[in-house]
Structures are given as structure tokens and as C-alpha cells.
Amino acid sequence: MHNAARAGGIPSAMLVLFDIDGTLYHGDGTGRAAFVDAGRELFGDRFLDHRFDLSGRLDPWIFSRFMELSGLELTPEIDTAFRDACHRHLRRRIESGQHDVRSLPGTIELVERLSRAPDVTIGLLTGNWEPNGRLKVQSVGFDPQQFRICAWGNDGPTRNDLPPVARQRYFDTFSRTIEFERVVIVGDTIHDVACAAAHNCRCLAVCTGGCTEAQLREAGATTIMSDLSDCDAVLDWLLDSRQAVPS
């Protein structure tokens, strides 16, 4: 298959996994605010609004960090209640119209055009709990059905554990294997870059979220774009890259 692809004959399958926050979606602080809203609903002032950096982190890690810093015990019952409250507050804030919640430049067109490319599957690889992730993409105009393969924040202990989850779901969905070299991770933080590198996935880093170009480059990103607004350039990179599979 790879030899055929290199010869310019049969295009190989490709899986493009988008991060959500800072990559497809600008939440204007609603995500953090929903965490604090939910914590205050459950614990009052005992839930402290610590200002640690959430970007690129998994929701379960963020919640446990808030709890730890607040000196509160996390039980399975509290976890369930918190997720429910967090989702409710996130929806309320997004729908309030008081925040600048929007898709990031070019992303709606990019996903739409990619979804029509032959043998390309689009998915999500994100730190969000699934209900929050689906709410975010839907709220800014994406059709959640376009994202066929998803790995969510509660699918593994760290972000680096998520690409194998996506790869397994690809197999479960299509009854065929996809090599990590055929997987592209599009993300805005050093954690996206690291999780791609951990599995030899391709990585497209964008500067629309949590990290600067210098930070992304220092983390090992080799392809960095200021944003995804130049759809032709992004598609050229993606579709050219599938003709150049590393041996």
C-alpha cells in the first residue's frame, strides 16, 4: 500500500484528528468558567479558582487538579455530579451570548472540504469530556457527525494515550488498520505536539490557542501555521503529506 501510494497510484487512507479548544474552537474562557461554576455549585467557596494553565490538558486531570488544590476529596459520586454540572454551566455560558464563542478562522471550510476528500477520515482528539466536546463543536457550527473517529479526555490517563484509542476506533469502525504514520494531529499546544511525536503521527501545529510559535517549535513541531485560514495551503500540506509516507 505504501509503495503504491509513493508511486502516485493508489492514495492511502488518512485520519486527521483535530483538537477542539484553541484549534477549532475559541471559547473565550467559558470552559474554565464552567469548571468554577460547577465547583462552586457543589462546594461553595471551598472550591478555589486556581489559575493554573489548562490548555492542552485532559478534563479529568483539570478537575482532579482543582480538587487537589482546593483540598477536596474526589469520589466517583462527586465526579459524576461535577461532570453533569460542568456541562450544564458550559451550555448556559455558551448560550448566554455574553462570550465571544466562535469557530477559529478557516476551520469550518477546512473540515467541510476535508470531509469530501477521498479516503480521508476526520475525527477529534481532545481533552474534553465527550458531552462538552460535542457541545463545543456544535455550538460554533460544525456538524458533529463529520467527526467519525473521536478520542476524548476520559479515554486515557494522559493525552499521549489517546492516539492508540483513536486508532482502535478506526479499526472498529472500518475493519481496517491505519498506521500511526497515516494519522495527522492538528493542535495548538505542546501537549498536542508531544502526543503526535509519541506515536510518530504527523502534526500540524497552530498558533490560535495556548502556545506561541516559539513554544510549539521548541516542543518539536516542524509544521506550524499562524491559523488555519488558508484552506488551500492546509489542504496542500495534508494531501501532499499522504503521498510521502515515511519508510
Ligand SMILES: [Mg+2]
Ligand atoms: Mg487545544
